[in-house]
Amino acid sequence: MNTPGFLDLGRARKRNLFGHVVEVLGSRIVRGDLRPMEAFPNEADLGREFGASRSVIREAVKSLAAKGLIESRTRTGIRVLAPVHWNLLDVEVLAWRYSTMPPAQFYHELFEIRLMIEPQAAFLAAQRATPRQIAEISTAFDEMVAASEAGVSGIEQDLRFHRGILAAGQNPLLLQMGSLIGVGLYISHKISSESYTVFLPLHKKVLDAIIKRSPDTAKKAMQRLLSETLEFVSGHLRKAEAVRQRAR
Amino acid sequence: MNTPGFLDLGRARKRNLFGHVVEVLGSRIVRGDLRPMEAFPNEADLGREFGASRSVIREAVKSLAAKGLIESRTRTGIRVLAPVHWNLLDVEVLAWRYSTMPPAQFYHELFEIRLMIEPQAAFLAAQRATPRQIAEISTAFDEMVAASEAGVSGIEQDLRFHRGILAAGQNPLLLQMGSLIGVGLYISHKISSESYTVFLPLHKKVLDAIIKRSPDTAKKAMQRLLSETLEFVSGHLRKAEAVRQRAR
DNA sequence: ATTATATTATTATCATATAATTATACATCG
DNA sequence: CGATGTATAATTATATGATAATAATATAAT
Numbered sequence: 333m334n335t336p337g338f339l340d341l342g343r344a345r346k347r348n349l350f351g352h353v354v355e356v357l358g359s360r361i362v363r364g365d366l367r368p369m370e371a372f373p374n375e376a377d378l379g380r381e382f383g384a385s386r387s388v389i390r391e392a393v394k395s396l397a398a399k400g401l402i403e404s405r406t407r408t409g410i411r412v413l414a415p416v417h418w419n420l421l422d423v424e425v426l427a428w429r430y431s432t433m434p435p436a437q438f439y440h441e442l443f444e445i446r447l448m449i450e451p452q453a454a455f456l457a458a459q460r461a462t463p464r465q466i467a468e469i470s471t472a473f474d475e476m477v478a479a480s481e482a483g484v485s486g487i488e489q490d491l492r493f494h495r496g497i498l499a500a501g502q503n504p505l506l507l508q509m510g511s512l513i514g515v516g517l518y519i520s521h522k523i524s525s526e527s528y529t530v531f532l533p534l535h536k537k538v539l540d541a542i543i544k545r546s547p548d549t550a551k552k553a554m555q556r557l558l559s560e561t562l563e564f565v566s567g568h569l570r571k572a573e574a575v576r577q578r579a580r
Numbered sequence: 581m582n583t584p585g586f587l588d589l590g591r592a593r594k595r596n597l598f599g600h601v602v603e604v605l606g607s608r609i610v611r612g613d614l615r616p617m618e619a620f621p622n623e624a625d626l627g628r629e630f631g632a633s634r635s636v637i638r639e640a641v642k643s644l645a646a647k648g649l650i651e652s653r654t655r656t657g658i659r660v661l662a663p664v665h666w667n668l669l670d671v672e673v674l675a676w677r678y679s680t681m682p683p684a685q686f687y688h689e690l691f692e693i694r695l696m697i698e699p700q701a702a703f704l705a706a707q708r709a710t711p712r713q714i715a716e717i718s719t720a721f722d723e724m725v726a727a728s729e730a731g732v733s734g735i736e737q738d739l740r741f742h743r744g745i746l747a748a749g750q751n752p753l754l755l756q757m758g759s760l761i762g763v764g765l766y767i768s769h770k771i772s773s774e775s776y777t778v779f780l781p782l783h784k785k786v787l788d789a790i791i792k793r794s795p796d797t798a799k800k801a802m803q804r805l806l807s808e809t810l811e812f813v814s815g816h817l818r819k820a821e822a823v824r825q826r827a828r
Numbered sequence: 829a830t831t832a833t834a835t836t837a838t839t840a841t842c843a844t845a846t847a848a849t850t851a852t853a854c855a856t857c858g
Numbered sequence: 859c860g861a862t863g864t865a866t867a868a869t870t871a872t873a874t875g876a877t878a879a880t881a882a883t884a885t886a887a888t
Contacts, residue, residue, distance in 0.1 A: 348840065348879090350642075374869065385842045387635065390870085391642045394598075398646035400670075406849040406870045416743075420756045421669050422648075445753045448700045449693075456692075495664075505693045505760075508668045512753075596848090596871065622838065633873045638839085654839045654880040832887070840879065848871065856863075 353382050353392035358424060361401050361412050363432040372402070372410045399425055423511045430515060435523070436569040442516045443562040447555065449509050450494065453501045454538055454554035458547040461500035466543060469496035473539050480529045487521045493535060497542070497554075520561065524568050531561055597632050601640035604630075606672060609649050609660055611680040620650070620658045647673055671759045678763060683771070684817045690764045691810040695803065697757050698742065701749040702786055702802035706795040709748035714791060717744035721787050728777045735769045738776050741783060745790070745802075768809065772816045779809055 357378075360366050373381065378389045393410060396402045400417040404410045419425055430438050461469070472492040479486030494513045498506045534557040541550035605626075608614050621629065626637045641658060644650045648665040652658045667673055678686050709717070720740040727734030742761045746754045768776070782805040789798035 350840075376869090387638070387841065387843090390635070391639055391840095393870095394639045395642045395646040398643040398670075404870070407851055407868060408849095409869060415752065416755055416758065418756075419667055419670055420753050422646075422667055441751050441753050444704075444751050445697075448696050452696045503689050503692050504663065505668050505689050507664055508666075510664065598871075624838090635872060635874090639871095641839095652839070655837060655882055656880095657838060830888080832885100834885070835883080837882085838880085840877100842875105842877075844874085846871100846873080849869085851868085852866085854863105854865080856861105858859105858861085 349382070349384050349388050350391055350395075353378070353384060353388060354395050354424075356382075357392060358396055358399070358401060359428045359432065361396070362418075362425060362428040366412050368412045368414045370412070372412060374409050401425070421508055421511055423514070426511060426515045430519065435519065436566065436573070439516070439519055439562070439565060439569065442512055442519075443558060445512060446509070446516060447558050447562075449506070450497070450513075450558060451551045451555040453498050453506055453509075454542065454550040455547040456502065456506075457497045457500035458542045458545050458550040460502045461542060465496060465500040469493060469500065469539060469542065472496055473535055476535065477532060480532060485521065485525070486529075487517050490517050493539075497538070500542070520565050523565055523572075530564065531557060534560065597630070597636050598639055598643075601626070601630050601632060601636060602643050602672075605640060606644060606647070606649060607676045607680065609644070610666075610673060610676040614660050616660045616662045618660070620660060622657050649673070669756055669759055671762070674759060674763050678767070683767065684814065684821070687764070687767055687810070687813060687817065690760060690767075691806060693760060694757070694764060695806050695810075697754070698745070698761075698806060699799040699803040701746050701754055701757075702790065703795040703799040704750065704754075705745045705748035706790045706793050706798040708750045709790060713744060713748040717741060717748065717787060717790065720744055721783055724776065724783065725780060728780060733769065733773070734776055735765050738765050741787075745786070748790070768813050771813055771820075778812065779805060782808065 357366075366372060375386055375389050375393070378384075378393075379386055382389070393402065393404050397404055399422050400413060400419045402410055402412050420429070457465075457469075472489050475489040476486050476493060479489055491510075491514055494517075495507070495510045498510055498513075534553065537553040538550055538557060541547075541553050605614075614620060623634055623637050623641070626632075626641075627634055630637070641650065641652050645652055647670050648661060648667045650658055650660050668677070705713075705717075720737050723737040724734050724741060727737055739758075739762055742765075743755070743758045746758055746761075765776075782801065785801040786798055786805060789795075789801050
């Protein structure tokens with residue numbers, strides 16, 4: 333039974349009117365339909381477009397403003413902020429970006445950051461992880477293996493593995509990167525469901541190094557895991573692209 | 581009572597009721613006054629506490645929800661989410677965290693992340709920066725020098741310097757780290773206004789390496805700049821702490 | 829014991845009214 | 859002419875009160 337947890341990226345958010353408005357406007361902004369400094373519909377217009385009351389529109393606007401996408405001022409109206417202000421690590425913003433960008437480019441961006449963060453996180457985890465945290469990472473790995481043998485997704489377990497390492501780094505700011513990893517795994521899995529099975533041994537090396545308290549080894553193992561995964565998925569994406577080209 | 585924001589990053593809050601409610605509730609949550617899963621006031625109670633109408637409360641709640649601090653569901657009410665969900669890189673959340681944490685600890689966390697990101701960003705900048713971007717970084721540095729000679733703050737210029745390098749890395753996700761740097765600089769400056777003057781030569785080395793398109797040199801220079809700044813400020817913090825101890 | 833149903837607390841949405849803010853245009857004055 | 863104050867109007871900010879939808883909990887029926 334799959335718990336609908338962290339990874340409801342694909343799922344359309346249409347629970348309620350508010351969510352719908354946020355979703356549509358957020359996508360538009362991130363996609364670039366509504367460019368900074370250009371005219372933005374005012375509350376009344378938005379209400380008309382979505383058939384929603386002013387309250388709903390205002391709440392949606394506040395929500396997008398909290399993510400740094402827009403700003404709303406009296407008399408001036410609503411305006412899209414420059415991308416510098418966007419909270420790009422927000423799960424929703426990440427999802428909007430992903431759904432409106434060439435997968436290969438997005439994936440590349442993502443891994444460039446992961447490669448900066450996670451190896452060092454593994455390093456710190458090897459130094460600082462509590463026994464409890466090591467156990468958490470360890471069981472996550474075991475469940476990845478089990479999922480692999482059972483031939484099911486395992487993406488949740490994979491995320492728990494990586495999140496566990498971030499947590500063991502004992503720096504709360506690190507945990508923020510969990511959203512990046514979540515999206516990364518989600519994409520990997522969409523592209524090639526075998527990817528995590530192939531890389532189980534590399535995960536194991538990271539885990540072992542953390543258990544042995546060998547920071548440098550953990551760091552290098554994580555580096556290798558990430559760069560090989562990137563290579564693997566990029567290859568798949570290139571192949572898919574080639575097929576699409578030929579199909580024309 | 582409500583703590584007036586020690587940190588006016590961007591815009592000072594309290595401009596209006598909405599901002600006030602967001603500020604106070606956000607601080608409370610981040611500080612840990614309102615713990616996850618425990619009872620949270622409902623809309624009516626919040627309205628009574630702040631003397632605000634339901635609209636204001638609802639908008640504030642949506643705003644905090646957009647930052648991942650709380651979740652609001654029909655009949656269940658509002659509840660604080662686990663810290664994993666918080667958008668810790670959001671400028672406001674960062675500010676709330678800073679104003680409710682021991683400065684030394686916060687500063688350490690911050691630099692641990694900066695040390696993961698910025699050296700590699702400098703590396704990428706040396707590879708990828710456009711002439712225009714190099715010019716931007718360069719003028720930012722010149723203005724830092726000018727500010728230093730004039731004996732004024734220079735914190736804006738410093739931020740532009742570091743942001744410029746992130747931008748030159750050509751990875752939008754990198755830019756998100758600008759908020760971290762902004763807060764970091766703000767704190768450095770509060771602690772010791774001389775800090776950036778002392779480290780001008782190290783900035784220069786980073787700039788030169790980028791101009792010369794020497795990624796490895798740029799990376800190492802940035803690494804040195806950051807770790808020495810960290811050391812410098814930590815020393816000041818320790819001294820301040822010692823003084824406070826003695827004062828008892 | 830399990831399942832269906834009713835109750836009820838809470839948020840979701842709507843509609844409307846008034847206040848506050850501020851960009852703009854205009855007028856006034858030095 | 860240029861600066862500076864002032865009225866106007868557009869837009870968001872806030873308030874109020876009503877109804878709808880949702881789901882946790884209690885209750886009744888099987």
